[in-house]
Amino acid sequence: MKSKKSFFNMSIIKQDFRQNGWIGIAYLLCLLFAVPLEILQLSSQEYVIFKDYQNYFFINTDLQIIFLFIIPVAAGLLLFRYIQNEASVDMIHSLPIRREAIFFNHLISGLLLLILPVIITSITTFFVTKSVKEFNSILTGSELLSWTGIYLLMTCLLFSITITIGMMTGMSSAQAILTYIFLFLPVGLVTLIIYNFSFLLYGFSSAFIEKKIEYLSLFIRYLNINSYDMPFTAKEILIYSLITIILIFIGLMLYKARHLERATDVIVFPLLRPIFKYGMTLCSMLLGGTYFYSTTNGVWGWLIFGYISGAFLGYIIAEMILQKSWRIFHIRAFTGLIGFSIIVIIILGVIKTDLLNFEKKIPSLDEVSEVYFGNSYLLNDFLDYKDYDIFSKSKEYIEAVRNLHQSIIEDKEFILSKRNDSSLNSQDMIIAYRLENGKILSREYNLPLQFLEDELKPIMDSKEYKKSLPEFLQLQNETRSIEFESNDPIAKQIVINDKKEIKELKQILEEELLNMTVDDFLSPSPAWGYITLNGTQIFENSPLSGYPIDWLKSFNHLSSWLDKHGYLSDAHININHIKQAQVTMVDENLDELEIYDIEEIYPMGETVHTITDKAVLTELLEKSIDSVDYPSQNKYYIKFTLTNGTHWFVTIANDRVPKEVSNLFNQ
Incomplete structure (x- = not known):
């Protein structure tokens, strides 16, 4: 009985409540303001989309985050503030109470001050939600239990982190700073290491690391519940619970080992x-x-x-x-x-010096079971979706990718010398080998694609590469409508909802994508606009939801289908909208002038020729580029005059200019 009494000391708990009880009251008022009061406010507003509030984490998200990451930390600072002061720490430890009892009684006080407000808020929120009919079917009892459990877990974890950090330092200000540093240090340090490896190691890829980084920061992970609707898994809850318990026992051990005279030191343990x-x-x-x-x-x-x-x-x-x-x-x-x-x-x-042979390492053909070559960001998105197989098992394709990889290594210095050349079509591309042992070896490079055309041809001409493109992959999904939106100045948009027509269109789009060549990827033809496939709700959260497909002017089969079904005239601008074209040639070095708008470049031409011939106008229309992202080496600039009186400025590649037009400037 004596040992139990000395361990659980009601006097310490009462004293903590007298001195720091306002923390619990403040936490309660803040949570009541953030959640149940906000629900009542939403119910009183006229225009509210209740479905946007899928769970309780979406209610006053910003305030919930602020209160969660400030008040538990403040509680840890205040309840154990006495150990940072020489006079108070001597006085407390002169009492006939064991250090374990002092620690656990303050711990119990803090947990009660933090847990009770969350529970009271949860109960209040339950009755408030029941009073709002619109939320009854959305914010269910299970959603409330989930919010309560996670909020309690995060509160206790932050409190335990603050206490443990406090045992390592002798200053309250340092304790607060180090606590928040601890929350961001793992993710910040790993991010810095990744960035520096990308500088130092040629080909280093972070594609398989980036998605895991968020789990290194409690703050970022919690934000993702709200931003991306990514609830904690049972495994995460178990891990965070164990971390909370472990931190409490680490804090106790540090408290017992701490020298009292170290109060006011920034770091109290020499080690x-x-x-x-x-x-x-x-x-x-x-x-x-x-x-x-x-x-x-x-x-x-x-x-x-x-x-x-x-x-x-x-x-x-x-x-x-x-x-x-x-x-x-x-x-x-x-x-x-x-x-x-x-x-x-x-x-x-x-x-x-690459002593570890990282940069030159290429797995042998026998070691590789599958390979992926393409955009690194897309690979990151697709890794979590088993419905999309972006790796290829074709031995010919694997060998073609290995040959490209070998060329990249051999031409390392040349490729690095071109990385800052803005005139080149350079892209970040990743090579990912899935080995026979199940491991993945990946390398990422910024490649000037035109200089590697010979090596890229067997890859980009193959069906394996095209079938790994997101444009192609989303065609395998169920589609409820297809939208065509043009880039031209006359707003053109059509939406096709007929199931039979959607099926035919998807087959045509598959053919068009599979018929693309390396030239279409490296020097794509101008685009009319873009195509969007809208899927059913099943695919709303997939990386392919609403992914746009460039509507290239070279998609002749698609244009024929649209014309046959009477959609073409409404899909994009055509010759019937064009009155005339005025063409000029600009020889200025646009890179030095730093001009990025076609409308600003056009007046720089000295000679202007007017075109009215419909055949030539049609060819100009089909080969022109309507974009600010035009090649700076283009010399021909066009001002189309439309039948409605407006002007449309475009440019055209030098090798695509109709002979009838180029001859006018060679006379």
Whole structure:
């Protein structure tokens, strides 16, 4: 009985409630304001789409996040603030109470102050929701239990993080700062490492890492519940619960081992000081390298300067914080920086010389079971969807991709020299091999595609490549309507809903996509506009929901079908809308002038020829480009005059200009 009584001390709990009870009251008022009161406000408004509020996390999302990530942290700071003050910590620990009892009684006080407001809010919200008929079928009891459970879990986890961090420092201000740093440090550090690996390792790909990074930050993960409707899984709830319990016991062990005289020290445990110092130096070094490399368009010298200046700055700031003085400039203080620098130089040397054979590694044909070549962002999206198979098992395709990979490695210096050339069609492309052992080996490059046309031809001409494109993949989905929207100045849009016509159109689009050649990908023909396939609700959350297909002017079979069914005249501008065309030729270096608008370039032409012949007008219309993203080497610019009196400015590629037009400028 004596030990139990000494462990559970009601006097400490009562004292905590007297001093810090306002935290629980404030948390309760904030949550009542954010959730049940907001539900009542929504019910009183005239124009509210109740279906937008799919669960309780969507109710006053911003305020819920603010209250969750501030009040539990504040509770952890205030309840254990006495250990950061020399007088109070001596007084508390002079009492005949064991440290375990002191710790757990303050812990119990904090949990009660934080848990009760959430439970009271949940009960209040239940009755408020029941009073609003529109929410009865949307915000169900199970949704409320889910919100309550997750909000309680996050509250307890944040409280335990704050307590554990508090045991490592002797200053409340440092405890608050370090707590929030802890919430973002894992994701921030991993992101910096990924960015720097992409600078240092040619071909490094983060495609299989980026989607997992969000789980390293509690804040980002919680945001995704609201932004992307990604509820916590049972596995995540179990992991966060275990982390909460583990942190509490770590906090207890640190509390028992903590020296009382360390109050007011930034880091109270000598063992943790080097971790703080060199961790800060590393983060500062990576941040400096990232900044200078990015702002100088990839100059290696500036990367090294960023590493040196960042490491030096981070190290001296960490020393000043630990010593609580700016007077640190003596040789002994910088011996650690010298050792850190030697280790970094060795690591950079290993990476730069590729001693680990990372850059030159290409798996043999026998090792590869499947391969993917294409856009890295799309690969990231499709990995979680088993309905879309973007890898190919074709041995011929695998060999073609390996040959391209070999050429990329051999032409590394040339490709790197072209990465900042804005006149080239450079794209970020990824090569992902799925090996026989189940592992995936991936490499990502920014490629000037025109210079690799010979290697790309067997890949982009193959059906395997085209079938991995999102434009093709979405054709396999169920479609309820197809929209055609043009780029021309006369607003043209048609929507096809007939099931038979949709089926025929999808077959034609498949044929058009499969008939595309490497030239269509590297130098695509002008587009009339774009095509959107609207799927059923089953596919609303897929990466292919509403993915636009470029409506290329080279899709002749599609145009014939639209014309046959009477849609073509309503789908895009045609010769009947054109009165005349005035063509001029501009020889100026547009890259130096930095002009990006066709309408601004057109008046720069000295000679203007007027075209009225319908055959020539038709050809100009079909080959012209209506876009600000035109090739800067184009010399021919056109001003179409429409029958309604408006003007439409376009450009045309030099090799696509009709002979009748080019001859006018050669006379």
